[in-house]
Amino acid sequence: ERRLVLVLGDQLSPDIAALRAADPARDRVLMAEVEDEARYAWHHRKKLVLVFAAMRHFAERLRRAGWTVDYVRLDDADNSGSLTGELARAAAHHAPSEVLLTEPGEWRLATAFDGLQGALAVPLRRLEDDRFLCARADFAAWARGRKRLRMEDFYREMRRRTGLLMDGDGPAGGRWNFDAENRKPPKAGLSPPGPARFDPDPATRAVIDMVGARFPDGFGDLEPFWFAVTATQAEAALDRFLGEALPRFGDYQDAMLRDEPFLFHAVIAAYLNIGLLDPMAVCRRAEAAYREGRAPLNAVEGFVRQILGWREYVRGIYWLKMPGYRDRNELGHDRPLPAFYWSGETEMACMAAAIGQTRREAYAHHIQRLMVTGNFALLAGIAPQAVHGWYLAVYADAFEWVELPNTLGMSQYADGGLLSSKPYIAGGNYINRMSDYCRHCRYDVKAREGADACPFGVLYWDFLARHRQRLDGNPRLAQPYRTWDRMDPDRRDAIRDTAARFLARLDGRG
Ligand code: DLZ
Ligand code: SF4
Incomplete structure (x- = not known):
């Protein structure tokens, strides 16, 4: 009557449901580092190190507590490359009476395990992840x-x-x-x-070396690595x-x-x-x-x-x-993600700071995400699914269950206002008030038009004008639309012309 307990890389809690339901004296734990999980997003390399190093330390902790742990490393020769593959392989090998799994955090994996359910020779029992405070x-x-x-x-x-x-x-x-x-x-x-x-201790150092060797073109700085x-x-x-x-x-x-x-x-x-x-x-x-x-x-x-x-x-x-949520695109945005989201090479000092820091640390705080990188993507009309792919990849804390609603809903208004009652847009004045970025910038945060005008200000008005039909009735945007309407028509034309030139350059057309 030995059972097999699969513990995923974001389930590193000793009292996670599947471990609570099992017995260290009898049952076996399976943990696996796999290519599929390492590559479903272009994860920041510090995020890869964090997950793998934390997994390895957690496996050691379980062993010290008396558990038998099968731990599959990313570079093990017979690693099948997926969590379902590793579970099927271990189930065939050990022939447990039952497999226990705490419900995965992402739809993608939940459906993968749905698919496995009938294919395994043993029953797969899935338990609710009760670490969350609201079931x-x-x-x-x-x-x-x-x-x-x-x-x-x-x-x-x-x-x-x-x-x-x-x-x-x-x-x-x-x-x-x-x-x-x-x-x-x-x-x-x-x-x-x-x-x-x-x-990093020697175990974490080994992971840093492995990630450096296997993901030479991975996003983000590998070192200094200092996460817990x-x-x-x-x-x-x-x-x-x-x-x-x-x-x-x-x-x-x-x-x-x-x-x-x-x-x-x-x-x-x-x-x-x-x-x-x-x-x-x-x-x-x-x-x-x-x-x-x-x-x-x-x-x-x-x-x-x-x-x-x-x-x-x-x-x-x-x-x-889910699953429909991931495809929402209420504003019909379709511009590709500019390359500088990955390189950080842009003359916009705020974007360069937020992205540069993201490359170094796999971290930015909520206002940098919402009002700098997210705000820019929304104003520029970038495809929300591309924006989603970026946030999911670059932050150490990014898992789809938390990142997707934040990106598609809160930040990109792609769900049509389910999460927020208006698009989170702001011109450069907001950024200038809340930061020291603008004084390091080659753009002029006060200029409204022309080659030196802050792109945020210009795109802000252009966004409102572009989406007038859809957003006009929103009471929270009534004030900006009144301001726009009161502007001199020549000035409105100049702003939209500056925006068009900027967006053409963004697309590599100008
Ligand atoms: C994020 C991640 C990564 C990079 N690698 C693994 C892995 O090799 N093995 C594993 O069990 N889990 C990994 N994870 C975490 C899973 O992707 C996570 O369980 C899902 O994102 C669901 O939240
Ligand atoms: Fe960003 Fe505009 Fe300020 Fe430059 S001037 S840092 S682009 S808000």
Whole structure:
């Protein structure tokens, strides 16, 4: 009666459902590094190292705890190259009575295992991934019968359901949301602590060497590699954030500085997403910092909302709307992704900073993603599926369940307003207010037209004009359309002409 337990590369939690259902004294664990997973996106090489190194350390941890672990390495000679292939091979070899699998996080893999279900000689039992705070069925029940699936409504429900940051029946501090206090521009002399960094041990070094050798043309810098690869390290990274950065996390949540890629952000999403940290435990620790007077409520509430609210909400949307969601393209955008998204070689200082940092660190914070790289893609009319492919590849924390709704819905408005009530667009003024990028830029953020005009400003108006038919009725865009209409017609022509020239150059036509 020996069972086989498959643990995937983003399921690195000792109490994941399939391990809880198994017995270390009798059952066998299977983990496999495979080409299919390494290549379904053009993953950043630091993301590959993170996943493989964390997998190897986790396998060792399980062995120390008494489990028998079969671990297949990427360069093992008989590696079949896919997770379903490795599972079928191990099932044939060991003839277990049953295979246990915690439900995969992505549609792509879930359907691959659906296909395997009948083909295996043994039963495959799939268990819900209960590391999430809102079960898929609970999200579906919440969504049923609602006209609008608003994150804010979901979040309040989750606060009530979990009791996080609640005083009796009401929200701590008397308000659910303190975002209005979380939009300070950066100022000189901020000295953020930066995330905890860890020196690679020999096991991680071996993975760095393997990834360097097998993915010579892979995206992104391989070194210095400093991510946490064990739960203990991830806890230390969380400790450092809670102690040193959380107090000012709220104030500067939306700020951007060219030489401070991390500011006061936690940089723990990747650890949460592969299972090194537990979302509920993280929220509780942040709440304790507030209760004990170590961090202000605006910071703690903003942080908890990302994990308890937004992260759970986008996962709920993903499973509710897949598989159709991936193909949505409400605005009919079809421009290819410019090559500088990969190279970082552009004269736009904000884009060069966000992309350069992404190449180095496999990280950018939410405003860099939403208001710089995402905003530009939306304004320029880039195909949302191409934008999706980029975000899925370049960030260490990117898994489709979280990345896709963020990209297609929140950032590119490709779902027609399911996630956000208006397209997230902004001209250069927003970027100028929230960053120090513009003063390093060859474009003039104040110029509205001509060769030096900031492309964001020009494309902003061009976007509104191009999509007038579809967006005119949106009350949240009434003000910009009024401004556009009041502009001198010659000026409107000059702006659109500048936009046309810029887009032609972008396409390699000018
Ligand atoms: C992301 C990833 C990578 C790069 N490699 C592996 C792997 O070799 N083996 C594995 O089990 N999992 C890997 N993963 C994580 C899976 O792709 C992940 O389970 C899915 O993205 C579902 O969320
Ligand atoms: Fe970006 Fe425009 Fe500012 Fe240059 S001027 S950094 S392109 S917003």
